[in-house]
Amino acid sequence: MAYDAFLLLSFGGPEGQDDVLPFLENVTRGRGIPRERLETVAGHYRHFGGVSPINAQCRALIEALRPRLDLPIYWGNRNWHPMLADTVAKMRDDGVQRALAFVTSPFGSYSSCRQYLDDIAVARAAVPGAPVIDKIRHYHDHPGYIAPHADAVRAALAALPSRMAARIVFTAHSIPTSMNAASGPGGAGRYEAQLRETAALVAAEAAPELPWDLAWQSRSGPPQVPWLEPDINDHLETLAKDGVREVVVSPIGFISDHLEVIWDLDEEARATAARLGMAFARAATPGVDPRFADMVRALVEERVLAHSNVRHALGTVPTWDFCPDDCCASPKRA
Known part of the structure; x- marks a missing residue:
C-alpha cells in the first residue's frame, strides 16, 4: 500500500x-x-x-x-x-x-x-x-522493542550488589480491570496478555535464571473501581516480607521515560525500596536506541x-494491521 x-x-x-x-x-x-x-x-x-x-x-x-x-x-x-x-x-x-x-x-x-x-x-x-x-x-513482541529492554535489565542487574539474589519486577500503566477485559476483539484481555508476553520475552533474553513478576503503576481511578494489581509499591512490600533484598524494576509498558516512569518509579518506588532496606535499580526504556x-x-x-509476509514477532499473542470494530471497546464511565 x-x-x-x-x-x-x-x-x-x-x-x-x-x-x-x-x-x-x-x-x-x-x-x-x-x-x-x-x-x-x-x-x-x-x-x-x-x-x-x-x-x-x-x-x-x-x-x-x-x-x-x-x-x-x-x-x-x-x-x-x-x-x-x-x-x-x-x-x-x-x-x-x-x-x-x-x-x-x-x-x-x-x-x-x-x-x-x-x-x-x-x-x-x-x-x-x-x-x-x-x-x-x-x-509489544517486536525484536526491536524486546532487545533494548533486555539490555537495560542486564545493565540494571549489574548495578546491584549481588545479581543472583535479585528479583525482576516488570511494570506497566495500570488500567481498570473492565478495560483490560474488553481489550482485544470480543473482549480478550489482550492488554495484560501482551504485557505478560513482553515480560517473559525480556526476562528470557536478559536473565532466564532469575524470577520475575509483573506489577502495575500510575493508577488514577476512584478506589471503588477495580484496577489491575498489584501496585508496584504494594508488591515491593510483599517481596520484602518474603525476604527479597534486591530488585530491578523494568518499565516494559513504556517506550521512553515518561513522567509516570520518573515519578512513580524513580521517586516513589525507589523511596519504598529504601524504606524496606532493598537495593533498587531501575532499568532504562528504549528511547532512541x-x-x-x-x-x-x-x-x-x-x-x-x-x-x-515479513512480520517480525517473537511471541504468540496475535497482532493485526486493522483493528476489528469490536476491538477494545470504550469502557463505561462510572
Missing part, C-alpha cells in the same frame, strides 16, 4: 508551569475527576518544573527517524500541542493523501489503542479534505510491503 507521509501520534504533555492544569483538564475532560486529584497530579509535573519529558522524547525520536524514513514526518498529540487536528490540517495543506501513524504505545486497550483510532477519526472529521490515516500494528528506531522503519516497510 502506498503512503506519502508518516505521523508520530502520542499522548502529549505540558512544557511549562502554565501548561500543567490545562493539560490535565484535557486529559480528564468528561471523567468527573475532582479538582483536588488534579492538583495532586499537577504537583508531580511541577516537581519537574512543569515539563513532561514526553514531548522532548518525541522530538528526539523524530530526529532518529529522519535518516531512516523516506517519508515526510509529522507529529500530533492527543492532549497537548502539537494537537492532532492541527497536524492533520497541516498534512492536508501539504497535499498528503495517505499517512501511516505510529502510536507511542505498543499495546492494545481502549486508552492505548482504540482511543487513538478515535482521536484520528475526530481529527479527520474536523478537517475537510483530511488525508486517510492508518495506524501501525501493536509491536537505534534498534528501536530501526523497528519503526521495519514496521513501516512491513505495512508498505504487505504482500511480502
